[in-house]
Amino acid sequence: MSLLQVRNLKKSYGGVAAVADVSFDLPAGQLLALLGPNGAGKTTCFNMVNGQLRPDSGSILFDGHELVNMAPRNIWRLGVGRTFQIAETFGSMTVVENVQMALLSREKKIFHLWRPAASHYRDEAMDLLSQVGMEAQAARPCSVLAYGDVKRVELAIALANRPKLLLMDEPTAGMAPQERNALMALTKKLVVERNIAVLFTEHSMDVVFAYADRMIVLARGKLIAEGDGETIRNHPKVKEVYFGSGSTFTRKKKEAV
Template identity: 75%
Template sequence: MSLLQIRGLQKSFGGVKAVDGIDFDVAAGELLALIGPNGAGKSTTFNMVNGQLRASGGSVKLDGRELVGLKPREIWKMGVGRTFQIAETFASLTVVENVQMALISSHGKLYSLWSRAASAYRNEALELLDQVGMKADADRPCSALAYGDVKRVELAIALANDPKLLLMDEPTAGMAPKERNDLMALTKRLVVERKLAVLFTEHSMDVVFAYADRMIVLARGRLIAAGSGEEIRNHPKVQEVYFGTGKTFEKPLAQEEAAA
């Protein structure tokens, strides 16, 4: 049984159908890419799964439990983590303090003064930072980090509630080729080790084809294709609406790194 089941999902804004009755599943231990041209309905779909938008129709089930109608925090408590296109961390706090704050929230604890919370869940936070390769930078302020490292910290924060499903919105946006490769290789490792399900949107086709286990393609709110990289690359409808002639793909990541 799939961890996440989407059936007949719809969202209308006035008379415009942004998402028009799509179906797809995500399994535990799977990295699924949600791709499509601008205006395809990717962000709308993503935000309905997360609860930021309420679906006009259809169903979103996590482990058989309906998510439609729940608030984002309720969905987060059920085991859904998220990262954002623009990394969201507290720049004034240290790396470890950012993760501690997420753990405090996950455990439902309240502290009136940060001094009382300064040691809370520090060891657990350090373990998460170790998993994303940022333990050595634990006591540095986030404001001093390179952007690729901030993205790693954000990933540690997203793992603080031990999610079953991780939603990643444009995870490599603004990153250099090597940073993109490092972050997605890390994500792939976590998928395998934690049996984590990951749904991600991404414009960089090198990232998608290198790391996604499967892909689903939206166009004008409808799902037009689903399958492996090779199936998507050769799909005539995808070539028509997403790649134009179907012959124009971004350079493979290794070529980009060599040229950088």
């Protein structure tokens, strides 16, 4: 059984279907890219999975738990991590303190600090920073980091909850090509090592084809295609609806190789 099972998900605004009867599965240890042109419904679908939006109908089953109508905080506690299109860290705090705060939250100790926060879970925080290549910058404030490094810290923060599922919203937005590939290669490595499932949205086709195991494509709220890179690249509806004649798609696919 897949770790994440989405069935017949629907969401409408003023009679307009943003997501119409979308279903898909995501097993552990796999990166699944959620794609679509502007207005396709991918952001709405993504936000329903993470609990920010409530679907009109349908089911989102994660590890045996129904997520529909569950608060985002409770979804997080079940083992669903999240990164954002614009990285979210505390700029005034050091790198290691940001990760320590995530660890404190995991243990429900944010409001029960009987000793300075800097003394809590430091070893575990440093281990997480080592995994994302940020151990050497642990003492630096997040406000002075390069954007690519902030994204790595955000990934460490997401991993602090020991997630089984990681939701990544435009993980490489605002990054240079080299930074994009480095972050996604790191994510792929961690997915394999930790057997994490990843659902991510992404506009950079080079990243999608280089690192996604599978892709699902939405258009006008409906799922029009699902499969590996070769299947999606040659799918007639994808060429017609998402990539027009297909020439842009083919060019981006070549760039990714």
